[in-house]
Amino acid sequence: MTPSETASLVRVTQTFDAPAERVFDALLNPALARRFLFATATGEIVRCDIDARVGGTFTIVDRRSADDVSHSGTYLELDRPGRIAFTLQVEKYSTDATKVTIDITPHGNRCDLTLTHDTTTVDARSKKGAREGWAGILDIAAAVLANEHPTCGAGVAQRAAIPATIGDMFDALAETLELHRQMLRPDDANARREDEVYSDLARRWSRIAKQVQDAAAQMAAQRDLPMGAHDESAWGDAHHGAFAKFVTSQSHLLALLRVAAERDEQMLASMARA
Numbered sequence: 001m002t003p004s005e006t007a008s009l010v011r012v013t014q015t016f017d018a019p020a021e022r023v024f025d026a027l028l029n030p031a032l033a034r035r036f037l038f039a040t041a042t043g044e045i046v047r048c049d050i051d052a053r054v055g056g057t058f059t060i061v062d063r064r065s066a067d068d069v070s071h072s073g074t075y076l077e078l079d080r081p082g083r084i085a086f087t088l089q090v091e092k093y094s095t096d097a098t099k100v101t102i103d104i105t106p107h108g109n110r111c112d113l114t115l116t117h118d119t120t121t122v123d124a125r126s127k128k129g130a131r132e133g134w135a136g137i138l139d140i141a142a143a144v145l146a147n148e149h150p151t152c153g154a155g156v157a158q159r160a161a162i163p164a165t166i167g168d169m170f171d172a173l174a175e176t177l178e179l180h181r182q183m184l185r186p187d188d189a190n191a192r193r194e195d196e197v198y199s200d201l202a203r204r205w206s207r208i209a210k211q212v213q214d215a216a217a218q219m220a221a222q223r224d225l226p227m228g229a230h231d232e233s234a235w236g237d238a239h240h241g242a243f244a245k246f247v248t249s250q251s252h253l254l255a256l257l258r259v260a261a262e263r264d265e266q267m268l269a270s271m272a273r274a
Contacts, residue, residue, distance in 0.1 A: 007122040008118055008119050008120050008121055008122055008127075009116060009117070009118055009119075010116070010117040010118075010119055010127055010130045010131050010134065011114065011115070011116045011117075011131075012114070012115045012117075012131055012134045012135050012138060013112060013113065013114045013115075014112070014113045014135075014138035014139070014141070014142055015110065015111075015112050015113075015142070015223070016110060016111050016112075016113060016141070016142050016145055016146075017109075017110055017142070017145075017146045017147050017150055017154050017157070017158055017223070018109075018110070018111065018142075018145040018146060018147055019081075019106065019108075019109055019110075019111060020081040020082070020104045020105070020106035020111040021080065021081045022145055023081070023104055023111055023113060023141075023145055024080050024081035024082075024084065024104055025080075025081075026141070026144070026145050027084055027102065027141075028050055028052035028078075028084070029050070030048040030049065030050045032144065033048060033050060034048035035140070035144050036137055036140040036141040036144055037060055037071075037137060037141075038060050038062050038069075038071045038137065039062060039137075039140065040062055040064060041257065041258060041261045042064060042065070042258060042261050042262045042265060043062040043063055043064040043069070044062070044063045045060060045061065045062055045063075046061050046062075046063045046068070047059060047060065047061035047070075048060050048061075051075075052075065052078065053075065053078065054075055054076065054077065054078055055074065055075065056074070056075050057072065057073065057074050057075070058071075058072065058074075058075070058086070059071070059072045060072075064265075065262070065266075069090065069092050070090070070091055070092070071088065071089075071090050072088075072089050072091075073087040073088045073089060073097070073100075074086060076099070077101075081104055081111075082103065082104055083101070083102065083103050083104070084101075084102040084104075085099065085100065085101045085102070086099075086100055087099055087100075088100050088117075096120050098117060098118055098119055098120050099117070099118045100115065100116070100117045100118075101115070101116045101117075102114070102115050102116075103116075109147065110223070113138065115134055115138065117130060117134060136165075139161040142161065143158065143161060146158045151225070151227045152225065152228070153222040153223055153224060153225025153226070153227070154223050154225075156222045156225070157219060157220050157221070157222050157223040159219060160216045160217070160219035160220035161216075161220075162250075163212050163215060163216040163219070164212075164213060164216035164217070164220070166212055167209050167210075167213035167216055168209075168213070170205050170206075170208050170209035170212060171205075171206065171209035171210075171213070173205050173209075174201075174202045174203075174204075174205035174206035174209060175202075175206075177198045177201050177202040177205065178198070178199075178202040180198055181195050181198050181199060181202075184198075
């Protein structure tokens with residue numbers, strides 16, 4: 001922690017394969033902002049009102065299983081394309097208004113974005129949740145705003161967020177399986193068998209998670225990979241078939257994840273109430 005930081009500060013950074021001006025404008029454009037700002041996998045943005053001026057307000061409502069979650073605030077600073085600052089209030093969870101500052105640093109046709117949120121909380125788990133939430137929002141924003149015709153290296157880097165997130169999911173699965181073992185009674189034969197299975201699965205998923213995360217990090221590092229010469233005539237049915245399978249698999253994964261996320265969000269909510 002630097003001297004200028006406070007215990008409540010959350011900071012997240014993201015590289016965008018898009019100019020700073022495009023990123024700045026998208027954050028204030030209702031048609032684009034509704035695709036990533038406070039959007040959840042199992043929800044639907046049913047309202048996105050933005051009055052993009054200092055003193056202007058915004059309201060973004062995400063409907064989750066018929067439960068509306070409203071995010072609202074007032075713009076404090078708008079300095080295109082370098083800075084946006086606003087207050088943020090999520091009434092469902094707190095009546096406190098917090099401050100969010102977004103700094104955008106241009107790098108030619110790309111830019112780096114740093115988001116700083118003074119959450120007013122020092123609870124480690126709450127800060128971790130806020131950090132992960134903002135990181136997810138910025139990952140989606142980077143995908144939405146990516147340049148339409150990137151180099152091969154930039155294209156590979158743009159696709160790194162999905163495997164990186166899957167790696168994090170596998171890592172959390174391994175941790176959950178390992179922690180579940182603590183609940184098993186060693187004097188029960190079935191529990192001992194379950195423990196053996198969970199122990200093996202936890203090790204496997206932890207190892208897979210590390211491999212996926214490492215591969216995703218390598219992908220993300222390829223933004224400046226020089227563009228090599230390509231023979232477009234070499235593109236054939238096999239190339240088309242492989243990419244079509246990839247696209248279809250993404251759609252199938254999206255459908256499965258939505259069902260799984262809805263189920264597990266309900267389970268998480270019931271655990272919080274217990």
